[in-house]
Amino acid sequence: MIEIREMTLEDIPKILLIEEESFLTPWSREAFFEELNINPLARYFVGVCGDGIFGYIGMWLILDEAHITNIAVGKAYRGRGYGRTLLEDALRRVGEMGAKAFTLEVRESNFPAINLYTRMGFKVGGRRKNYYQDTQEDALLMWLRI
Numbered sequence: 001m002i003e004i005r006e007m008t009l010e011d012i013p014k015i016l017l018i019e020e021e022s023f024l025t026p027w028s029r030e031a032f033f034e035e036l037n038i039n040p041l042a043r044y045f046v047g048v049c050g051d052g053i054f055g056y057i058g059m060w061l062i063l064d065e066a067h068i069t070n071i072a073v074g075k076a077y078r079g080r081g082y083g084r085t086l087l088e089d090a091l092r093r094v095g096e097m098g099a100k101a102f103t104l105e106v107r108e109s110n111f112p113a114i115n116l117y118t119r120m121g122f123k124v125g126g127r128r129k130n131y132y133q134d135t136q137e138d139a140l141l142m143w144l145r146i
Contacts, residue, residue, distance in 0.1 A: 004089040007044035014053045022072040047086040068104035105139035
C-alpha cells in the first residue's frame with residue numbers, strides 16, 4: 001500500500017540516500033532542514049511503501065504558482081508508476097492550497113522525467129542555458145496550468 005504524507009525532519013536520512021542515487025549534485029542535510037524549518041514557501045511530501053520511503057517531492061508555493069524544486073524516486077521503485085503517483089498527489093494537494101500553475105526545470109537529457117511530465121500535461125516553455133553547474137547542461141523549463 002502506498003501512502004503520501006508531508007515530509008518530516010525524521011525522513012531526511014532516507015531522503016539523502018535517494019538524493020545520492022538520483023543526482024550528480026545531491027542536496028545536503030542542511031538544505032532539507034532549512035526547507036522544512038525556515039522556508040515558509042516550501043511544501044515537501046514523501047511517498048511511503050510498506051516501511052520504506054520510495055521517493056519525495058518538494059515545491060515552493062508562491063501565491064497561485066508552485067515551483068517544483070525537486071522530485072526523486074529510489075532506484076528500486078523506478079519504472080513502476082511510483083513517481084507518477086507521487087507527482088499526482090502532490091499536484092492535487094498543492095492545487096488545493098491555491099496553486100493554479102506548476103513549473104519545473106529538468107535536465108534536457110533526463111528522458112524518463114521529461115516523458116513523465118509530458119504525460120502529466122506539462123509543456124516545454126523555455127530553456128535555461130548551462131543551468132546545471134555540474135555539467136553545464138541546459139534545463140528545459142516546463143509548465144502545467146490548471
